[in-house]
Amino acid sequence: MSVIFDRVALIGLGLIAGSMAHAMREGGLAREITGFARSAATRDTAREIGLCDRVCDSVTDAVTDADLIVLAVPVGAMGDVAARIAPHLKPGAIITDVGSVKQDVIDTVGPHLPAHVHFIPGHPLAGTEHSGPKAGFASLFRNRWWLLTPLPDTDPDALDRLNRLLVAMGAKTDRMEAGHHDLVLAVTSHAPHLIAYTMVGVADHLRRVTDEEVIQYSAAGFRDFTRIAASDPTMWRDVFLHNREATLDILGRFTEELFMLQRAIRMGDGQQLHDYFTRTRAIRRGIIDAGQDTDAPDFGRTPGARGS
Amino acid sequence: MSVIFDRVALIGLGLIAGSMAHAMREGGLAREITGFARSAATRDTAREIGLCDRVCDSVTDAVTDADLIVLAVPVGAMGDVAARIAPHLKPGAIITDVGSVKQDVIDTVGPHLPAHVHFIPGHPLAGTEHSGPKAGFASLFRNRWWLLTPLPDTDPDALDRLNRLLVAMGAKTDRMEAGHHDLVLAVTSHAPHLIAYTMVGVADHLRRVTDEEVIQYSAAGFRDFTRIAASDPTMWRDVFLHNREATLDILGRFTEELFMLQRAIRMGDGQQLHDYFTRTRAIRRGIIDAGQDTDAPDFGRTPGARGS
Known part of the structure; x- marks a missing residue:
């Protein structure tokens, strides 16, 4: 038991908040956890499973x-x-969020908050294709990144305290400028999700191929896409609408690149395809190499980043 | 031990052939397994690890x-x-292949073969992102589909014998017309692979985002893509060049669909995005439901398909 916060309020009781509740309880990191969800059904479920100490x-x-x-x-x-x-926040309270987009959250949340609280935006790079109050589990954040995008005037003590909570839940933390975060995530997460949704949609429309065939013969490629494309529709609608510029930028580059490869297939240019696939294979190797380094204390630090 | 073939020759000693060697030995399904690979280095490796009884x-x-x-x-x-x-084949021998494209293989292999052998094209829907003689393992085909695309005049006894081998290695088998196979695979595997390759390539080109960031912060979406995009470049070059029409057809539909979603993002049409993502989520549910049914004897049979 090493309490870091006396009372933690979770607003929204889905996969992330639920996992935080489990992780904080497991580690004894909060004396009391309160929760709220807009939907009465979600609140009832959260109460049934005892997700928080008090569901309001x-x-x-x-x-x-x-x-x-x-x-x-x-x-x-x-x-x-x-x-x-905003009117009900205790002076000195820390407000964070877990949204997948950071600049838009800063722009829409920041102006409402009183000067006497600390707003520290964050984003855990963790999740599954499941959602809702029953989807959470204590180990969701273990060895996963939790990016923080603090504003320039953030109180260092508040940042440190939040950071301690995240690390105590098992996360690795790093800090990043909000706009840069949104571009990095557009590449590594947002555009890939839209592409997966699209490919699954194409399969669904193709009437010459039956649904049974698409489902039964879904080899590795498509099966992975469907897992991605099963993520929460509301969350992802909001991600795309609120990280619009970066997502459209990446999608534009993607279609240019795809057209080049499509043309290579049409023209029978095997060398170009082979060269391209050889390059992409090397990137995967980099990820595996990085993964093998997780035990090293400096793993995952971009040169110059203030890893916490 | 239930020997199905006296002597099996594996031509090409990569992931699939290597896994077949392991699976056949584990089950005692062949009295002798011979192997050949074009590369002397591959043959040496195969000999070192004792992959076959005899590497020629x-x-x-x-x-x-x-x-x-x-x-x-x-x-x-x-x-x-x-x-x-072709000139060295024993009368009555069965020739099969494991290519991901079937009509092209029938067109290029078939004409060379003498009338006194049985050619039965096949395609195991199994693999990993690894390749080479050391990548194989006995359980690769367990509970995975192995599609056969026999020609109309195929000898039923030969088909039955090959089928028994595949089932004995753990595979579920089904039969399909070659052209239809190529379309189904274009949707479920070939187009998704090209898309994954493309997305990984885009990430690599984006200089404002460092390689370290792309690698370290690769959330579920992108990480799955890189795994797909790490597959063997030569194999995949050939898949795209030899299943050209179906792949280009699916890619054309994909870009139409993607442009529609891109436009919805640009126009801020949240309803359209939400509806689309809700539909794709249902497809995933179908795959999970199908997966839960694997124990049922009739799992995976398209109505009318002659499952074996």
């Missing part, structure tokens, strides 16, 4: 006297939640 | 007196191999 019927109750408030709602809902809780 | 320096030696010959080379090399082995 109003977001105001949930955040009152909380030392840490975690906004774990879809990115598009963050601004409204911030406006509603 | 000439493809002619490998196939002489074989009851079953398995062509496990890239699709683009199948025709040449067939031409070289």
Whole structure:
């Protein structure tokens, strides 16, 4: 037991908040965990499974006297939640969020918050294709990155305290500028998700191939795509709408590149295809090499990054 | 021990042939396994690890007196191999292949073969991102589909015998018309692979994002893509060149669909995105449901398919 926060309020009770509740309890990191979800059904489920110490019927109750408030709602809902809780925040409280987009959250949440609280945006790079209050589990963040995008004037003590919680839940943390975060994630997560959704949609439309065939003969490639494409629709709608510029930029590059390869197939240019596939194979090797390094204390630090 | 073939010749000693060797030995399914690979280094490695009973320096030696010959080379090399082995095939021998494309293999291999052998094209839907003689393992085919695309005049006894071998190695088998196979695989495997290769290539080109960031912060989406994009470059070059029409057809549909979603992002049409993602999620559910059914004896049979 090493309590880091007296009272933690989880707003939104999905996969991430649920996993935080499990992880904080396992580590004895919070004295009390309150929770709120907009949907009464979600609140009922959370109560049934005892997800939090107290599930509140109003977001105001949930955040009152909380030392840490975690906004774990879809990115598009963050601004409204911030406006509603702002008058009820305890001086010195830390507010963080777990949204997959950071600049938009800063723009929509920041202006609502009083000067006497610490807003530290964050993003755990962890998840599964499941969602809802029952989807969480304590080890979700173990050895996964949790990126923080603090504003320039962030209080170092508040940042350190939040950071200690994340590390105690098993996460590796790093800090990044919000706009840069959004570009990195557009490449590594947002565009790949849209592409996976698209490919699964194409399969669904192809009437000459039966659904049974698509499903039964889904080899590695497509099976992985369907897993990605099963992620929460509301969360991902908001990601794309709120990281629009970076996502469209990456998708534009992607289609240029795809057209080049399509042309190589059409023209029978085997050398170009082979060269391309050889290059992409090397990138995978880099990921595996990086993965093998996880035990090393300096793993994952971009030169110059202030790893925590 | 239940020997199905006296002598099996594996031509090409990569992941698939190596896994067949392990699986056949584990089950005692062949009295002798011979092997040949074009590269002397591959033959040396195969000898070192004792992959086959006999690794031959000439493809002619490998196939002489074989009851079953398995062509496990890239699709683009199948025709040449067939031409070289044709004069040395024992009457009544069964020739199969493991290529990911079937009509092209039938067109290039078939004409070389003498009338006194049985040619039964096949395709195991199994693999990993690794390749080479050391990549194989006995359980690769366990509970995976092995599609056969026999020609209309195929000898039923030969088909049954090959089928028994595949089932004994753990595979589930099904039969399909070659052209239809190529379309189904274009949707479920070939187009997804090209898309994964492309996305990994885009990440590599994006200089504002460092390689370290792409690698370290590769969330689920991108990480799955890189695994797919690490597959053998020669094999995949040949797949695309030899299943050209179906692959280009699917890629055309894919880009139409992607442009529609890109436009929805640009226009801020959240409803369209949400609807689309909800539909793709249902497809994933179908795969999971199908997976839960694997124990049922009729799993995976398209109505009317002659499952074996």
